[in-house]
Amino acid sequence: MTPSLSDRPGLRASLRAARRGLSAIQRDAIAVAIASHLDAGRCLTPNKRVGLYLALPDEIPTEPLLALAQDRGCKVYLPRIIDYRACTMRFIRPTDSWRRNRYGILEPTGQDSLPAHWLDLVFLPALGVDPRGARLGHGAGFYDRALNFRRHRQVWRGPKLIVVAADVQRIDHIPEQLYDVRCDAIVTESGITPTARNAA
Template sequence: MADSRKVLRQQIRRQRRALSATEQKRHANQLCRRLKHQLWFRCARNIALYLPNDGEISPEPLIRLCWQLGKAVYLPVLHPIHHNRLWFLPYKPGSPMRLNSYGISEPKLLRTPKTPAWALDLIFLPLVAFDTRGRRLGMGGGYYDRTFSFKLQSKGIRGPKLIGLAHELQKVDCLATESWDVPLAGIATEAGIYRFSC
């Protein structure tokens, strides 16, 4: 199964990287238009997003919209001590940035207060592939699953709503799940929003 997941990752990553800059921009703007009217987006005050990498759909128009609406924006930062976990740091225009070990831009670890994952209202996270039952295939590092594992506990903290972002071309027929996979409340693409009960 690990081999099939690896092959699928490679295939989908190639497809999204093959999108032209014009297609990427159009998808990002369409995604933003779809999300900005959602009540759960309008009500959220503390929102984590990401900066796109490797052909991921860009939430940058959504980040700008959040700033315009006075929402607090956070970006994931690789935890310096706990392997494969994330911190969330505030992100504003002009925030000092650095490249992490994957070459992805993230806020610098200054004396900025770190926001615990459970304290955020809404998390928009990237993914490699998804199916219409809400199963997500990530890059394989397990960062989001480990960071939000508290949501799997029966008496755990409810925490933020998790919404995956992807290009529609990343949709596949069926994905297998693992016991550690944290379920998503929804997945949004340029073509529509898939909602799941979790």
């Protein structure tokens, strides 16, 4: 039976539990494997504008990916929440100055920023993701709102979107809301998988 929108809270709980079932050693190994797959796939090239994020403690760490992007000469941008009520954020070039937002996530305090549509590649966190590229996040909707322009463009769609996850976070179907934005690919410890983004 296909899950409905009313099942999303339960899905979040089960996916969160599955992710927390991974040990720190397992999460670190997955993070290294993910960076290796992206390097082998030549996803990170000099001067590419890459949107990344700093992982929460129970997420797959992004430090290996961040180090790889910088080593390959990418221009890395990290998200900073601009308005909590409107769920808006921008991508900021990291400096040596940081602050924690209300969710406890470190954000860069610099002023060198880009709107999401000027990025070439954006890596997204997720609790779960399905083969169509439907992504289930924590529920605030910051990424979906920042990337909403992709839902209305037929030719140029802006940055390629890749979900960073563990294999245990992949499920058959995620019920979508109207404003949800699908990703183009999923990267896990098993490799990079393009999504069937246009599937029903």
